[in-house]
Amino acid sequence: MIYDRRATVQKVLIVTLGLNLFVMALKAIVGTTTGSLSLQADALHSVTDSANNILGLVTTRLSSPKPDREHPYGHQKFEAVGALGIAAFLGIACFEILQGAIERIMHGGKPVTITVPELSILLLVLGVNIFVAFYERRVGKRVASPILIADANHTMSDIWVTISVIGGLLGVWLGYQWLDVALAFPVAVLVFMSGWSVIKENLPWLVDEMAIKPEVIHAIALSVPGVINCHDIASRGLVGRQAFIEMHLIVDANDVEKAHRITEEVESKLEQSFHPVRIIIHVEPPAYESSQISY
Structure with missing residues (x-):
């Protein structure tokens, strides 16, 4: 928004x-x-x-x-x-x-x-x-x-x-x-x-310094049912003014419609916490499961 x-x-x-x-x-x-x-x-x-x-x-x-x-x-x-x-x-x-x-x-x-x-x-x-x-x-x-x-x-x-x-x-x-x-x-x-x-x-705004700790984004994403994990988390901008978030999201879904529904819920929760924010999510299947947070 x-x-x-x-x-x-x-x-x-x-x-x-x-x-x-x-x-x-x-x-x-x-x-x-x-x-x-x-x-x-x-x-x-x-x-x-x-x-x-x-x-x-x-x-x-x-x-x-x-x-x-x-x-x-x-x-x-x-x-x-x-x-x-x-x-x-x-x-x-x-x-x-x-x-x-x-x-x-x-x-x-x-x-x-x-x-x-x-x-x-x-x-x-x-x-x-x-x-x-x-x-x-x-x-x-x-x-x-x-x-x-x-x-x-x-x-x-x-x-x-x-x-x-x-x-x-x-x-x-x-x-x-x-x-x-x-x-x-x-x-x-x-x-x-x-x-x-x-x-x-x-x-910080001009040099694209990290806007949100990846651990915080990770915790919010994992609170959504159907999310297995996320990695390659990046953020920039200023919270409260305009933030940008990117991540790879591993979802428990075997069809595009279910994966889309899960990602929309993740985006909604992130928007509630850091609005205004623009979010890009790369969806990955359960086989990509990883225990690491990367950024």
Whole structure:
């Protein structure tokens, strides 16, 4: 069974794109007026938020789960590629932040100034970021969308960055100018860690890592009457999003109709456990009985 959740994903990305552009503009304005390096770096981070949303809109439009002649397994890996694109943007942001901090240390710069209204604007920015992160994560988990979950993780890093920047600017307000540059380095680390988590979550899908333990598939298959054993079990994809299972099934059947009925019951049980899932079963007669699980 195939589920197409692209309309929901695109709606969420459009909403968050508008909010991220609003946040980016506020950070850029306040960063420029205060001369804060950490806030300008945070604004750069928000540029990647907006770019990620645009990238997500493009990739989800391409990532149809429905197969066609050229893509018989669907197009869903486009979405995972888009998530890795987010990781690339995060890497660029990390480099830019570190470069700016090092230049400030080596060559100095104008002192940072901050006012109460500007701090209030940053608190508004923080509230918007929190809303975006939890909104994307909730919908992403409900529809099993890696692009939304990856973007929510990115926005979560933005929340911690903004909290750090606000703390640093409070320190600057109290006279500790060095805090602005010092906080640029942990900001870069948070950005890097966010990108690394996105890579770890999406590589298994792209490299066809095992999705379901063969022992689990074996146990479900053997629970169906008429199944003697199964072997050459393979799986890939992501459970809850789209999984693929292949196996050789040894059945106690002497005619095609009975063998077909048994395999359909096995497919039904696997579908109940791992839907949506596409299953290919090669049927073998009782003479092929084997005590091994192979994969």
